[in-house]
Amino acid sequence: MNGRNLPPADRKKPKRWGCLLPALAALMLLSSEAVGQDMEPQSQASREQVEKLVGLWKEHFAGADSLQERRTAFRTLMETTPGPTRIQLRQVDADGVDAELMWPARLHHPIGERAILYIHGGGFSSGSMRTHSLLAGSLAKAASSDVLLIDYRLMPEYGYPAQINDALTAYRWLLDNGYDNGNVIVAGDGAGGNIAIEMVLRQMKAAKPLPAAVVALSPITDLAATGDSVASNAESDPLVDKAWLEISRKAYLGNRSPTDPQISPLYADMKGFPPLLLQVGSGEVLLDDTLRLADKARQAGVDVTTEVWPGMPHQWQLFPSLLDDADRANQNIADFAIRHFQDKPKE
Structure with a gap:
């Protein structure tokens, strides 16, 4: 596995470039800020599809107040959706982390190159x-890539930092099993987005090989829940609210500070972070968790792509069988992954 090639610390730049460096830095920052997606207005068909999905969410989550009840509600909701098609999978033990390795069905074995x-x-x-x-299966097909989907330890049985530890173990398992870090993308949604970002920040702190890029879908980046959208989008978000964020925070962190940079990436130093794709719905309570992280990352020089999808609810990407916009969002994720893989798919 290869790390990022960095120039020796004592290598001096030619003096003739000195006067241009500030201008180049400003241009790079401007270009980073300009990177993003102008999303089309939500169509009537999309609104109707979202309304149907929200109805299903409310039906399954009615009366589910405790952590265990919400876990059951989420499981039963997702059991009503179809499983992936045209993929193959293998159960794997990623150094103690239960996982499934998926790949496109047209191949008789994992790609073994991109993940x-x-x-x-x-x-x-x-x-x-x-x-x-x-x-996960949709991404495997669209990105022509293996996908390692993990079952990390959950709270309340296991609190912080068990979840991040498991993700980091799985990432290092990939590197130990033949995947070059330049061909690995780390992705997650909601809490999984938080774990993905924090896992990579840990790798940075340890000066270990970083993934080619990171994808975070409506990530929880501020467990202190200080974003304006926590209140301003309270009426438009049927899935997440401040009360639930507080319940989750207390169960996950105990007495730890929610503004600890190792817990909430909004407070972390993002300098040197890999290219980052962020997707979020315009009416989500977590909208500002995404937008503020995007701003902070850009200011640190990170290559950030931010997509704000009109009218999309939290975790809409999970429902390509119900939402056309889920298909489109997932294709954007796959395209982003392909752009950043060191070795591109040949087909």
Whole structure:
């Protein structure tokens, strides 16, 4: 496995470039800020599809107040969705972390070259390989890549930092099993997005090989829940609210500070972070968790692509069988992965 090639610390730049460096730095920052997606307005068909999905969410989550009840509700909801098609999978033990390795069915064996490590969401307390298998399978086909979908330890049985530890173990398992870090993308949604980002920040701190890029879908980046959208989008978000964020925070962290950079990436130093794709729905309570992280990362020089999808609810990418916009969002994720893989798919 190869790390990023860095120039020797004592190598001096030619003096003739000195006067241009500030201008080049400003241009790079401007270019980074300009990177993003102008999303089309939500169509009437999309609104109707979202309304149907929200109805299903409300039906399954009615009366589910405790962590265990919400875990069950999420599982039963996702059991109503189809599983992935045209993929093959293998159960693997990623150094003690249960996982499924998926790849396109047209191949008789894993690609063994490119991989997406997918970390499911579910508020740190729910979700599984089953709940996210359709999304993971879609990415395997669209990105022509292996996908390692992991079952990390959940709270309340296990609190912080067990979840991040498991994700990091799975990432290092990929590197130890022949995947070059330049051909690995780390992705996650909601709590999984938080875990994905924090896992990579740990690798940075340890000066270990970083993935080619990171994808975070509506990530929880501020467990202190200080974003304006926590209140301003309270009426438009049917899935996440401040009360639930507080319940999750207390169960996950105990007495730890929610503004600890090793817990909430919004407070971390993002300098040197890999290219980052962020997707979020315009009416989500977690909208500002995404937008503020994007701003902070850009200011640190990170290559950030931010997509704000009109009218999309939290975790809409899980439902390509119900939402056309889920298909489109997942294709964007796959395209982003392909652009950043060191070795591109040949077909």
